[in-house]
Amino acid sequence: MTDNSSDDLPDDVFQVLSHELRLAVLYVLSDAQEADTFAAKPLAYGELANRVSERLSEDFTRDSGNFNYHLRSLRDAGFVQRVDGGYRIRQAGVRIVRAVSAGNISEEMQFETIPLEEPCPYCGGTSAISLDDDWLFIRCLECPGAFVQDDTLPDGTLAGFEVSPASVQDREPFEIFAVAFQLGLQVHRSFAAGICPECGATTTTETLEICLDHELNAEQVCECCERTTDEFLAVSCDICDRSLMTFPAIVVATDPHVIAVMYERGRNVTNQTWGALASPPDWPSRYVNRDPVVIEYTIPVPDGEDIHVRLDESLTVTVT
DSSP states (O other): OOOOOTTTHHHHHHHHTTSHHHHHHHHHHHHTOOTTSSSOOOBOHHHHHHHHHHHHTSOOTTOHHHHHHHHHHHHHTTSEEEETTEEEEOHHHHHHHHHHHHOOOOGGGOEEEEEOSSOOTTTSOOEEEEEETTEEEEEESSSOOSOTTOTTSOTTEEEEEEOOHHHHTTOOHHHHHHHHHHHHHHHHHHHHTTBOTTTOOBEEEEEEEEOTTOOBOTTSOBTTTSSSSSEEEEEEESSSOOEEEEOHHHHHHTOHHHHHHHHHTTOOOOOOSHHHHSSOOOOOEEEEEETTEEEEEEEOOTTSOOEEEEEETTOOEEEO
16 A cells, blocks of 8 residues: 555555455465464465465466456555565464454354352342353343443443454353453453553553542432442553453452562452452542542551552552
C-alpha cells in the first residue's frame, strides 16, 4: 500500500484479504511453519505457486502475471515478505490465518444457564454460567449483579470473559468456565502492566473511581456514583480499543508483590479462583489524590500491622 494512514488501513486490509487466492497464499506459507523453528521456512516462488494451485485445485503456475499481482498485494500490505530462498509469511499474516481458522462459535458450542456451586458474592443467591456470542457470562439469577448500570450486559451479570472457538472446542461447560477464567486473569495482568493483551500497544485508564458515599437504592444502584459496586475501573487500548471493566481492588489483590507481602504477614491469598475473586475485597479505601487519581487500600492482617497499598492511574501498585 502506498498510503499508510491509519484512517485508510482497515478498508485496505479487507480489500487485500477479499480474494481467495491471497488467503490461500497465507495458508500455504503458514503451513511452512514448524513447531521447532522460530520462523516459517521460505518457499520458492515455483513451490509456492504449486502448493496454492493444489489447495485451490486451479493451476496458477501458468499465469505468473496474475499470481504475481496477488503476491505483490500481500507484500505491500505487510502480510508476506520476500527473503533469501523465496517468500515467508510475516506475523501480521500469521494472525490473519489464526483468526480465519478459528472461525466463530457455532450454535452447537453454545449453552444456556448452568448453576455454579459458588453463590452470588452480593446476595448469596444462585449464580450460573452461560455461553453466548463468544462470551462466557457469570450471572446471578436472583439479584441485579455487579453491573446493573450497564444495560448492554445480560441481567445479573457478575463477570464476563471473552472466549475463542479454540477454547470452547471439545470442552464441557465447566471446563470452558475454568479456561475462560484463567484467560481472564491473564487479560487483567496484561492491562495492569499497561500492555494490551490483543495487540501489545499501550493502554489508557479511562475510569478509576471509588465511591465514598456508596448507598444502594431499591434498584440496587447508588444515586451518588450510579453504579452497583463502590468502585470501578475501565481501561482501554490506545490502538485497537480493546477494553477491560473491572474493580481496582481486584488489580491490587492479583498483584504479585501484594500477594507476597500478604503471605509474609500471615495472609494466604494465593487462591486465584472465581470463588476468591468474584467480588472486590472488602478493604477500607480512600483517595490519596484525585488528580491524578491515587487510591489507597488498607488490608487488615490478623495479629499484625495492616498493609497499606496504593494504586494510581497507570495501575502501578505500591505497598507503602
